[in-house]
């Protein structure tokens with residue numbers, strides 16, 4: 001079956017194939033590296049990962065660009081406050097982001113493009129927009145004049161023909177001719193770092209980064225542009241205005257957006273105390289595979305309610321799958337093949353792929369997988385499962401895992417909670433006191449296997465994670 005996506009631009013489900021030959025040219029908005037990314041961010045990035053894998057399972061090659069926003073107002077504010085250079089401030093969070101992605105098994109895009117490595121490209125694009133009369137300058141900052149782009153609003157389906165005076169659609173504090181207008185280039189305020197360029201000192205606005213890097217690496221018209229739903233307006237609308245004013249061509253054929261993540265039914269926010277980074281959850285001992293599973297299990301266009309019960313259920317679901325795989329690999333089944341079971345396994349595989357083809361319906365895909373798990377387990381228990389069925393059953397699990405990627409336990413998957421580490425250290429101390437040094441050493445070894453390093457000091461035992 002053909003792959004179909006809901007396109008935010010057309011508001012329709014459309015069949016997807018790349019425009020040129022077999023390679024999908026895709027751009028997704030990456031992180032702003034001013035802090036650790038939170039699980040709402042990772043809901044979007046996990047959706048992108050599932051999208052990548054589904055595209056590849058259709059035999060498409062990928063050329064996927066993701067930006068790293070390593071300059072913006074918040075980064076500058078924080079770096080200046082901490083007396084750090086922008087590079088020093090952002091390098092740590094860029095590294096942390098990539099580690100978090102690896103923990104969640106998110107595939108690395110073909111190109112990761114930091115904004116600060118593309119300043120001359122952005123300056124050239126702003127000059128070109130100025131030559132095309134799309135900009136004006138105010139207090140040294142350059143703005144995009146929205147009234148020069150009649151298609152504004154076509155992605156978010158907002159009608160901007162009415163009076164928008166006073167509406168605040170962009171979070172900056174500069175003088176603008178129209179509330180919708182947005183900064184392409186921001187003049188530095190007192191004490192702020194700036195690039196010295198042909199259009200004056202300053203830094204690029206967020207929107208221009210994405211347009212410039214997308215067009216530079218992927219050409220005027222992308223196959224897919226994707227991100228979180230909060231980016232539709234104004235960010236993606238502004239990207240379209242800039243890009244199409246630059247090239248005169250449609251910017252992207254498909255626009256895909258992932259819905260919000262809620263936590264225990266509420267909007268995630270620091271003030272509600274329900275704000276979690278990935279690191280917060282790993283430090284509490286949750287497996288990254290379970291987090292990945294939970295984030296992937298709800299179709300991307302539905303709101304995802306992240307709950308700790310849901311996280312436990314995800315871990316249980318993964319255990320069931322791993323147990324079946326182990327059984328398939330190690331049990332001895334009677335010779336022969338059960339044809340009916342074989343037919344049902346093939347049907348489960350088809351249902352799995354058909355569900356993903358249907359705008360990445362991961363919930364339906366998982367339903368097909370667990371129907372198969374029940375079927376296979378009961379066939380094993382009743383002796384109807386035959387040696388000849390094992391290969392295709394393992395093949396189906398491998399297909400499932402090529403998309404969901406949760407079957408292999410990760411090193412971080414053994415991460416144990418702080419309280420458990422302390423308890424094990426207590427056991428080790430008791431063993432030492434009882435002069436059971438073999439036992440004490442064994443506990444040290446076991447903790448080391450779980451990534452915990454013990455140091456015996458005069459003040460007692462200190463420990464850290466590898």
Ligand SMILES: [Zn+2]
Pocket residue numbers: 028029030210235239
């Ligand atoms: Zn973007």
